[in-house]
Amino acid sequence: xxxxxxxxxxxxxxxxxxxxxxxxxxxxxxxxxxxxxxxxxxxxxxxxxxxxxxxxxxxxxxxxxxxxxxxxxxxxxxxxxxxxxxxxxxxxxxxxxxxxxxxxxxxxxxxxxxxxxxxxxxxxxxxxxxxxxxxxxxxxxxxxxxxxxxxxxxxxxxxxxxxxxxxxxxxxxxxxxxxxxxxxxxxxxxxxxxxxxxxxxxxxxxxxxxxxxxxxxxxxxxxxxxxxxxxxxxxxxxxxxxxxxxx
Numbered sequence: 001x002x003x004x005x006x007x008x009x010x011x012x013x014x015x016x017x018x019x020x021x022x023x024x025x026x027x028x029x030x031x032x033x034x035x036x037x038x039x040x041x042x043x044x045x046x047x048x049x050x051x052x053x054x055x056x057x058x059x060x061x062x063x064x065x066x067x068x069x070x071x072x073x074x075x076x077x078x079x080x081x082x083x084x085x086x087x088x089x090x091x092x093x094x095x096x097x098x099x100x101x102x103x104x105x106x107x108x109x110x111x112x113x114x115x116x117x118x119x120x121x122x123x124x125x126x127x128x129x130x131x132x133x134x135x136x137x138x139x140x141x142x143x144x145x146x147x148x149x150x151x152x153x154x155x156x157x158x159x160x161x162x163x164x165x166x167x168x169x170x171x172x173x174x175x176x177x178x179x180x181x182x183x184x185x186x187x188x189x190x191x192x193x194x195x196x197x198x199x200x201x202x203x204x205x206x207x208x209x210x211x212x213x214x215x216x217x218x219x220x221x222x223x224x225x226x227x228x229x230x231x232x233x234x235x236x237x238x239x240x241x242x243x244x245x246x247x
Contacts, residue, residue: 003059007074007106009149012052018061018071019045025063031073032057076148079103084142088157088189090230093133097156099144100126106147112156113140134158137230159230162186164238167212167224171240176216180239182224183209189229195239196222217241 008014016036018029024043029036034057036048046061050073058070085098099110105124109116112132119127127144134140137160143152164184172178182193188207193200198215205211210226221237 003071003073005147006072007076007147008050009147010052010054010075010077011149012050014050014147015039015047016050016059016073017045017047018059020061020068022065023061023063023068026061027064028062030058030060030062076106076146077103078149079107079144079146079151081142081144081151081154084154084156087155088159088229089131091134091137091158091160092231093131096128096130098122098126098128099142101144101151103146103148104144107144108147109145111141111143111145111152115140119144131156157229159189159228160186161231162190162226162228162233164224164226164233164235167235167238170238171242172214174217174219174241174243176214178214180212180214181209182212182226184226184233186228186230187226190226191229192225192227194225194227196241197225214239219243 003018023046026041026046029048031051034051036051038048040047053075056072056074059073060070061068081101083100089095104127107119107121107127110119110129115132117129117132119129121127137158139155139157141152142154142156143150166183168181187210190204193202193212196217200212200215202210202212219241221240224235224238226233
């Protein structure tokens with residue numbers, strides 16, 4: 001006589017179906033000593049709503065013919081989240097974040113606002129999830145759902161991709177050290193700036209402007225890359241290294 005699912009929230013409310021034979025006219029279903037609410041019944045199945053409980057209990061079905069053999073049902077506590085490896089990312093999604101906490105062994109979904117994703121369970125205390133895309137930038141609630149219920153309380157912020165429109169001045173010495181103003185959009189969460197692949201020190205002025213100090217480079221045009229929480233923008237050949245004069 002199978003039972004599905006065989007686990008649910010300690011608060012009760014799990015819809016459980018018990019299948020077998022001679023189950024028609026069921027008068028009672030007990031989870032341990034607690035009665036469940038019968039919502040449907042046929043000769044081969046009984047559907048009930050589980051009562052509240054804790055731990056492992058025996059489930060039995062009673063009909064006019066007697067009481068069935070017991071099946072095990074396991075009560076699961078609601079999950080608890082304690083940390084996120086990243087609380088923001090690009091609106092396009094696709095980045096993987098880790099969520100730590102307790103009670104994640106039965107995690108079935110992670111909600112990002114109205115969107116959701118199926119997590120990878122690493123352990124009872126850790127799950128990984130690929131963030132789904134969002135229609136627009138903004139902060140949404142993050143919810144983890146397990147057999148024990150749902151837990152929210154954390155938020156996740158979607159960030160638009162950056163753009164880079166110009167650098168001023170557009171050229172400087174190959175020895176570096178030139179202070180350059182970079183303009184664009186969505187620059188507030190900048191994590192790194194590189195010129196021809198070399199990291200450059202930077203200071204964010206606002207979401208549309210930052211100041212950078214050029215690293216040393218080689219003669220010629222160099223790409224300027226800005227990486228933010230929302231992604232990476234490239235201004236191809238945006239800065240030109242010029243050789244020092246000689247006489």
